[in-house]
Each structure stands twice: as structure tokens, then as C-alpha cells.
């Protein structure tokens with residue numbers, strides 16, 4: 001396999017970008033490229049996510065959506081471009097430092113510890129939070145967002161239904177109290193009704209708590225209903241950005257690809 005292209009910014013501490021203004025986006029990505037060997041999976045991508053905004057990232061299988069999320073979160077090296085989070089240049093920063101700075105990533109596969117209970121999973125998600133009272137408050141908040149998790153709090157995560165596991169993996173991410181969530185297909189494997197419910201909860205977290213979310217979804221209509229804007233990705237490039245309500249009215253997205 002061809003060697004990875006030189007990574008940009010790996011291991012470098014974040015440095016200040018231009019001074020950020022109150023109206024500035026929380027995340028600004030400029031001309032980002034990420035490759036597997038010589039093959040560019042994400043090419044010259046520029047996107048923004050505002051504070052308290054839910055933004056959808058849409059496209060066919062293999063378009064580069066997951067690679068983009070991983071590159072932004074620090075799980076995939078970046079070969080070109082710049083990522084600015086909350087006024088700090090953080091291109092190629094490690095995921096551990098990105099979590100500390102307020103990012104979280106929930107992968108498409110349910111990321112739960114199967115042999116631990118629901119509560120133990122949540123506590124593990126908040127292991128960096130030293131104050132037990134704060135940890136408890138966060139668990140309570142997650143229970144109020146996803147009441148089924150409270151009902152199942154003593155149950156082993158591996159025995160939860162697929163939908164419950166999705167909610168738990170989002171809950172684990174929320175335990176670090178992120179300001180920006182990268183969500184990869186939160187409705188994967190859920191019934192349309194449950195998918196809508198999970199996405200509605202995410203929208204509430206954005207509108208009530210000011211959480212910013214970049215969400216990848218195959219369920220285009222459901223994603224557009226909870227987003228303010230959408231980016232459409234084709235073979236690694238952004239081919240269109242538009243307000244979600246405009247995209248919803250179009251109703252024939254797949255023609256774009």
C-alpha cells in the first residue's frame with residue numbers, strides 16, 4: 001500500500017487563528033484534503049458549523065463523509081487544509097486533545113462496552129470529569145434526554161436493542177459535555193419513528209444547550225428536518241451547500257449525485 005501523504009499539523013499544539021468574534025462559526029474548515037495512500041477520499045473541503053447549529057453532511061456510500069468526520073476529530077491524518085475550532089487552529093491535533101477542547105465523535109457502529117451496564121458505560125464516558133457531583137448531573141441530564149436509558153440503567157449494554165445502543169453511544173459522548181459533536185449515522189438500524197426521535201433529541205440539545213452538531217445521515221429527509229444547513233458530498237468534494245428547508249423542498253437529492 002502507498003505510504004500516507006505527509007500529515008499536516010500532527011502533534012502540534014493549537015495556535016490562535018484570527019481573533020474569533022461572537023458571530024464566528026465554532027468550526028471552520030478550509031480546503032481540507034485527506035487521503036488513503038495516494039487516493040484522496042476528501043478533497044479541498046471547506047465547511048463551517050455555527051454555535052448551536054445542526055449541520056447535515058450528506059452523500060452516497062463512499063463519498064467521504066466518515067473520512068471527513070475522522071479527519072476533523074483527529075482519527076485520520078490530514079494532507080492539506082486547515083481546521084479552526086473556537087478560534088484555535090487545530091489541524092491534525094490528536095483526538096485526545098480535541099476531546100479536551102470540546103469535541104466528541106460518535107461512530108456509526110454502536111460504540112458501547114457490551115459487558116458493562118448502561119450506567120457504567122455513561123460513567124466511563126465521563127471518566128475525565130473529576131467531580132462526582134458533575135458526573136451525576138450529566139448522567140441525570142442524559143436520562144432526561146433518553147428516558148429509556150434510565151429504565152435500563154442496570155442492564156448490560158450488549159443486551160440493549162440496536163436503538164437503545166445508539167442512544168447510549170450518544171449518551172457516552174455527551175458525558176464529556178462537548179461543544180461540538182460529530183455524529184456518524186445516528187439513526188443507523190433504527191425504525192423511522194425512533195430515528196426521528198433520536199434526531200429530535202439532538203436538535204433539542206442544539207437549540208436548548210447550544211451544542212453544535214455535524215451529522216452524517218443516509219436518512220436525508222430526517223436529517224434535513226433537524227438541520228439548518230446541509231452540505232452534499234460527492235467523491236470527496238462538496239458539490240452543494242444550501243439551507244435545509246431549501247433542500248427539503250427540492251425533495252430529489254439523489255439526482256445531485
Ligand code: ATP
Nearest residue numbers: 036037040041059060061062063064065066067068
Ligand atoms: P458510507 O456512507 O458508505 O459510510 P462514506 O461517505 O462515509 O461512506 P468513507 O467511509 O469516508 O465514505 O470512504 C470514502 C472512500 O475512502 C471510499 O472509497 C472508501 O473505500 C475509502 N476508504 C475508507 N476507509 C479507508 C481505509 N481505511 N483505507 C483505504 N480506503 C479507505
